[in-house]
Amino acid sequence: MAPPIRKTWVVLVASVFAQAAISALQLGLPALGPAIHLTAGFDTATIGLLFGLAGVFSAMAVIAWGQVADRTSDRFVSVVGLLVTALALALAAGFALAGQYIWMGVLVVISGISASAPSIGIIKGMSGSFRGHPRLGLAFGIRQAAIPIGAGLAGLALPFIALQAGLSAALIALAAALVAAGVAMAYALRHPGTHHHRVRRKGVPTTTAPKPPIPWRLIAPIFGAATLLTATQVGITALLSLYLFTARNWSYGG
Numbered sequence: 001m002a003p004p005i006r007k008t009w010v011v012l013v014a015s016v017f018a019q020a021a022i023s024a025l026q027l028g029l030p031a032l033g034p035a036i037h038l039t040a041g042f043d044t045a046t047i048g049l050l051f052g053l054a055g056v057f058s059a060m061a062v063i064a065w066g067q068v069a070d071r072t073s074d075r076f077v078s079v080v081g082l083l084v085t086a087l088a089l090a091l092a093a094g095f096a097l098a099g100q101y102i103w104m105g106v107l108v109v110i111s112g113i114s115a116s117a118p119s120i121g122i123i124k125g126m127s128g129s130f131r132g133h134p135r136l137g138l139a140f141g142i143r144q145a146a147i148p149i150g151a152g153l154a155g156l157a158l159p160f161i162a163l164q165a166g167l168s169a170a171l172i173a174l175a176a177a178l179v180a181a182g183v184a185m186a187y188a189l190r191h192p193g194t195h196h197h198r199v200r201r202k203g204v205p206t207t208t209a210p211k212p213p214i215p216w217r218l219i220a221p222i223f224g225a226a227t228l229l230t231a232t233q234v235g236i237t238a239l240l241s242l243y244l245f246t247a248r249n250w251s252y253g254g
Helices: 006-024 028-040 046-069 075-095 100-130 136-165 167-188 218-235 240-246
Strands: none
Touching: 006 028, 006 075, 006 100, 006 167, 028 046, 028 100, 028 136, 028 167, 028 240, 046 075, 046 100, 046 167, 046 240, 075 100, 075 167, 100 136, 100 167, 136 167
């Protein structure tokens, strides 16, 4: 009996939810810069170092998580990455509540490392589930839209939660969103294989073709352009709220 086929719309909805949760961490967490400054007493340079290390280690971890995804499955990488990230944030919230802010910072960096795994799993899962689908481009466009949506919602919600209930509550809220995303991905990617399968011709033997070499000459310029684009986008906005709060005397709510 053939394995059950994944429903593309279920994979898409779960992937959008998971990507929004990851973006809430990676791009929305800097909105807590003023809260970290007030609660932990970290200055701008220390908070910049904290976010910078999380980003650098996350970039390095992407390659390792990609290799893990090749050896395991999109479901494994997605679910494990989301749940480990949620656990790291929950522990960070506990240390923040106990006043041990150095350990809180260490766990925030660890959450950045594990948060790079779900992105790999989402891309691999959608690529397999939508292979040959006539709306592949639209599906990936919708998934990409989840990045600014998650960042925007986190930028609005996290400072409000921190103002009302404290920094630890904001971290717990992020962890809860990641756990829910992990459950959604575990359900959506529960079946192996792809949505659309190639039809095998009767009597024609199938052979596994060797994998082609990686086209580094094509990838390297794209990598460089993406690095510069991300530096201008994230590098400026990551500390903008903290700068307005500390140097321009904006209110935290503002």
